[in-house]
Amino acid sequence: MIHIANPSDIGELREAIVGPYKTYNWWNLIWGSVRYPDLASLRYVENNTVRVPNHDIARRQHDKLVQTLIDSGVKVHALASLPDVDIQLYPRDIAFAVDDTIFLSRSRDPIRKKEQRALEPYLTEFSKVKRIESGHIEGGDVMVTDDVVFVGLSEATNLQGISALRECFSCAGIDREIVPIEFSGRGVVHLDTKFTMVGPKLGYIHSSSLTPYSRSQIASRFELIEANDMEARSLMVNTVALAPDRIIIDSHARRLADALRAHDVEPVPLDFSEVTKFPGGFRCATLPLRRDKVK
Template sequence: MLSLNVKNETSRLRAVVLGTALSNGPTPEASVAYDPKSLEHILAGTYPKEADMVAEMEAFNKVFEKYDVKVYRPELVANENQIFTRDIAFVIDDIIIEAGILPERDKEFPAIEYVIDQIDPAKVKRIVDKEKIHIEGGDVILYNDYIFIGTYRGADYAQVKTARTNQAGIDYIKDLFPHKKILTFDLVKSWADARDNALHLDCCFQPVGTNKAIIYKGGFRNEAEYQQLVDIFGMDNLFHITRDEMYHMFSNVFSIAPDVVVSEKNFTRLNQWLREHDFTVEEIPYAEIAKQEGLLRCSTLPLVRD
């Protein structure tokens, strides 16, 4: 049996599901793009090629090998984008939750059923009513006693394609984890400009180390909610990123341990800050995958941390 344990974003990683870029399918039509950044690259003719994305994911996999992390990969579904495993499921404490994702992505979860089969069925929760309950793993960030959840509270939620987690999704998590402190964050959404779209909470915020975090203030519709994070972490422990850095996914790095962060090699300013604060930074190329408005955290589903 696989005993799950994930209480935060940074404790030493032991097991993870890493997505795959194999059999990714042709460049999508603009009409079926999931997010404005993918749409931008589809229209510009710069959408990433499968071979480049496979190479980037293999570089990520090599880092996991270096740190002796057990890596699971999804079974292949032909011509399907299976890179972003964070969206389809997430672990809180010792429970794995099948997310309430976009219906167009329903083919992705069965590809990790072989992993689910190794887990105590009592520790597996499946969102059955996906029409009503929307929640994706990119919106769920763990910080020990806290669960931070990104959402969109605009009255036009149903018409906003980049709104991924709703109040019903938040209530679902609150019911499952009544002992946790749950804070929610109303995120800025835009279909017209990817630079103004926080697709998930991890696109504008993520903890690193034991008491630090990367944050983009402009990703929050409500400054008081941003201020809650400032109060928890302290201004001196926050690395504030710019609108352009948010667009390039600076907050979507991935921690293998409290002092080890996997980051994109072009994130010069962030990587320097991390090293100045005694982090080991494992730099890899991931700029092609970033064109789909997802990066390192999005590509992972942590199962076991110390």
């Protein structure tokens, strides 16, 4: 039995799921940039030419992330490779955990629906599972704080999906407020490309991507470290917490790392630059199942 527990997205991480690294080609990247124009950056598009990752390097970078999790005491489960799905790097999008329940996302993307089949062997092992029955919502939009749950209204998540999540919370006995977060423009793939929790009451944010009201909702609960346009576009905001005071971040995010140290949070820098040529970062690449309560 896998006992689900996610009281906060920065609680010490004990158990998580990762996807398999699979080689993919230029068409997969083009399709990714069409689906996620907000993340189409010079990291994988140069002179209007798609730069396919060096798969030897990318595989090593993904392996390094997994090994870092294991070395930090995290029990890691790897999803099986599905023959009809080209990319399974980002399991965060197909499910997410809140408190004692894992919720199966409801994606508008047919590829993501296929990808979710890789979770089927685990469903009987999870202590509590709920399926979103209407609308659309993906895990990259769901941020679990100590009290409320932020949900981004991105290209992947809509109001009907948020309403369905509220109904699932009621059925699961989860007494939490869901706070929708709106963006200032179209094209944002997920909330966790614009805001993540990087410590107790501390977050990375790209403020211009959010409406002023939504930013104020976050700022009322967190001290915020501002990411500039380049840092946000390069997915430096997309981090994953090993513990309240240890955060995996992009090794190129030196300014943001210094800001963490100033708040007594240890950055754990890793190079993910080849992997993120198909848009996705460290938070996307991990699906936490069990975290400790933040003291």
